[in-house]
Amino acid sequence: MLFRATRMIPRGHVDHVKYLVYVPPEAYQAIREDGTRTEVARLVGQINARLEGTRFILLGPGRWGSTNSRLGVPVGYAEIYNASALVELGLGPEGARPDPSFGTHFFQDLFEAQIYPLAISTSNEGDWLNEPFLEQAANCLSELIPGRHAMAECVRVIHIPSERPGCTLTLTMDGTRAVAYFASPAE
Numbered sequence: 428m429l430f431r432a433t434r435m436i437p438r439g440h441v442d443h444v445k446y447l448v449y450v451p452p453e454a455y456q457a458i459r460e461d462g463t464r465t466e467v468a469r470l471v472g473q474i475n476a477r478l479e480g481t482r483f484i485l486l487g488p489g490r491w492g493s494t495n496s497r498l499g500v501p502v503g504y505a506e507i508y509n510a511s512a513l514v515e516l517g518l519g520p521e522g523a524r525p526d527p528s529f530g531t532h533f534f535q536d537l538f539e540a541q542i543y544p545l546a547i548s549t550s551n552e553g554d555w556l557n558e559p560f561l562e563q564a565a566n567c568l569s570e571l572i573p574g575r576h577a578m579a580e581c582v583r584v585i586h587i588p589s590e591r592p593g594c595t596l597t598l599t600m601d602g603t604r605a606v607a608y609f610a611s612p613a614e
Contacts, residue, residue, distance in 0.1 A: 428555075428606065428607065428608045428609075429447075429556075429557050429558060429560065429607040429608060429609065430486075430514070430547055430554075430555060430556045430557060430605075430606075430607045431547075431553065431554060431555045431597060431604065431605065431606050431607075432514070432526055432545045432546060432547050432551075432554055432555070432604070432605040433551055433552075433553040433554055433603070433604050433605075434546060434548070434551050434603055434614045436545070436600050436601070436603055436604060436605045437443065437517065437543055437544070437545075437600055437602070438601060438602045439541070439598075440510060440597075440598070440600070440611075441471045441482065441484075441511045441543065441549060441597070441598040442482075442595065442597045442598075442610075443482055443597075443612060444482045444483060444484055444587065444595055444596035444597070444598065444607075445481055445533050445586065445587050445588060445595055445596075446478055446481060446482075446483035446484075446509060446584060446587065447483065447484055447486060447544075447561070447564075447583075447584070447585040447587065447596070448471060448474050448475075448478075448483055448484070448485050448486070448487075448535050448582070448583075448584055448585075449486045449487065449582075449583040449584075449585060450467060450471070450485075450486070450487030450488060450500055450581060450582055451487075451488075451561070451562075451580075451583065452487070452488035452489075452516055453499070453582050454581045455467065455487065455488045455489075455581060456488065458581065461497075464496035464497075464500070464501060464580075465496060465501055466578070467504060467578065467581050467582060468496075468500050468501045468502045469506070469542070469550055470575060470578050470582050471485070471502055471506055471507065471582065472502065472503075472505065472506030472507075472570065473502060473572050473575075474497065474568075474571060474572060474582070474584060475506050475507055475508065475509045476509070477509065477571050477572060478509055478571070479509045480509075480590055481509075482511050482515075482595075483509070483510055483511060483556075484510060484511055484512045484513075484514060484559075484596065484598065484607070485507060485510045485512070485513050485514065486514040486516060487500050487514075487515070488500070488515070488516050489515060489516070489517070489578070490515065491507070491513055491515055492504075494504055499515065504536045504537075506540070506588040507542070508536070508540055510542050511541075511542065511543065511598070512542060512544070512545055512598055513537065513542055513543070514545045514546070514547060514591060515530070515544070515545070515546045515547075516546075516547055516548075516556065517546060517547065517548030517549065517550065517551075518594065522595050525559060536594075536600050543598070543600060543605075545600075545605050548613050553604070560590070561583070561585070564583070564585040564590045565585070565586075565589065566579050566583045566585070567584050567585070567586050567589070568582055568584045569582065571584055587609070591609045593611050593612075594609040594610060594611050594612075595609075595610065595611075595612060596608070596610075597609075597610045
């Protein structure tokens, strides 16, 4: 399993997810300059364009789309519109994790494009994230966007079939709980 979420869950199903675009909360929180946080958002936009036509999920800290880059990745809708889900992570030390926005900065756009907004928080009983998988998986950022190796600590692109041979990621949401798990395409 990759994650489980239990708060404000929509209904839906996404299968054959091949990529995760992960902004590690600790690495993002360690960025001191607003300009570097903005650069993270622009890089997410480049990845979004590069992965057009491929199913992928975005995972990262705080309120995605906030104009305050300390609260989350300051992306615009044009930088995420190809994603299948936007997962806001409320992880990290108490006081350093803003409440998730559940995509409210562009909720109507997400709804119309069938991009599922989710949130995972360590303070919610039942929420869980497979952090060891995310930390140990190979980062293929440089293969997708050459010349951006310097940003590899802040933006990780994980190719699921390379990490779990024969598998992709499936995301199932029943209105109460969301579960993302590795599955072979035949399942």
